[in-house]
Amino acid sequence: MNGDAHTPKHAAILVLPHIRVQNANAISSPMTWGFPAITAFTGAMTALERRLGQDAGIGLYGVGIICHGFEAQVTTEGFTHAFRLTRNPVLHDGSVAAIVEEGRVHLDVTLVFEARISDAHRGDAERAALAERIAHELASMRIAGGSLMPPIAGSARRPTRPTLDLLPDEDEERSKLFKRLARRWLPGFALVSRDDLLEARLSDLKALNPNANVLDAWLDLSRWSSKAIMQPTTDEQAEVPKIDWITEPRPGWIVPIPVGFAALSDLQPPGTVKGARDTEVPFCFVETIWSTGQWISPHRLQDLDELIWEAQAPDEHGLYRCRNAYRPPNPVPDPTNVIAY
Known part of the structure; x- marks a missing residue:
């Protein structure tokens, strides 16, 4: 950004x-x-920073997401869910356009950005004006392909105005600021990374099957598993043993999530790939990479780093990946909560 x-x-x-x-x-x-x-939110962060321009005096380096409301547009009858699809207008010749399967969801989210600001915005009034400008710019954008709607008039206790606060240099004061903000984000759930659970589950599966791989561990964490436990009985005449079905516990609200992309080809020169969206930047074929995440209440986070997701540049393996520095608390062993395979 130009100029001191x-x-x-x-x-x-x-x-x-x-x-x-x-x-x-x-x-x-x-x-x-x-x-x-x-990546939909890190992409929105990049687009927002470009809209603000270099002279805005602010740089965005990471984003945290707290979800307050989630309304998937699906049918709810029976065990099978289906997306509610829209009927597209007819074509110019009167024929019916093909239906493209698409899933839609209405969201109520709070976005938290790790930022750096210039000397010109150190004052309270200047920061408040900049926060309002950023919110105004974001209102005309899209997030994950969705349209941003005006806020609903509600309780005065519900914060709806954007804020831009300086982070204190002292760790104690910074922690106090984050805790105060985290209480404002309730009720809601923050999405954090749980790569450690994926690694632990892979180790457990390899102990039973040396051929187990990361995909097996990821699928195992992504599902609810039930097992039958035969209960002891003193009735020797009983022909059918008593069976109890037990659902294996999970250490929290665990979800499978995409966290970026893996390169499938070398970077191609700009404009050499037909049909590319942007012909002025290099092009690379990629595929999605997945990991495991967890929805956790914001008040359980210790600092801003545990909330923020950062997009990392491709490494030597060609991974374009978003990372989060959440550190789970040390677990207390509980023999009643051990998963047996």
Whole structure:
């Protein structure tokens, strides 16, 4: 960002509360559906920063997501759910257009950005004006393909105005600020990374089957599993033993999530791939990569780093991946909650 007056120097936290998104994309990857992918929000962050321009005096480096409302547009009859599809207008010759399967969801989310601001925005009035400008710019954009709707007039206790706060240098003061903000985000759930659960489950499966791989562990964490337990009985005349079905517990609200992309080819020069959306930047064929996430109450997070997702540049393996620094608390052993295979 050009000029000393506009160069971001000071760490800050930008909060855009209770953003209503209508008809966001609910098909987050080829293998998952539900909440939009993390890359949809990091992409919105990049688009927002580009809209603001270099002279805005703010840089965005990561985004955290707290979900307050989730309304999937699906049928609810029976065990099989189906998306509610829209009827497209007829073609110019009067024929019926093909129906393209698409999943939609209405969201109520709070977006928290890790930011840096310039000296020109250190004052309270300047930060408030910049936060309002950012919220105004975001209102005309899309998030995960969904349209942003005006806020619903509600209780005065429900925060709806954007805020931009400087992060104190002292760890104690920074922790106090984050805890105060986290209480404002209730009720809601923050999405964090749980790569550690995936690694632990893979180790458990390899102990039983050396041929088990990461996909087996990911699928095992993505489902609810029940097993039959034969109960002891003192009735020797009983022909049918007593069976209890027990659902294996999970350490929290665990979900499978896409976290980025893996490169399938080398970077192609701009304009050399037919049909590319942008002909001015290099092009690369990619496929989705998945991991495991968890929805957790914001008040259980310890600091901002545990909430923020950052998009990392491709490494030597060609991974374009979003990472989150959540650190789970040390678990207390509980023999009644051990998963037996």
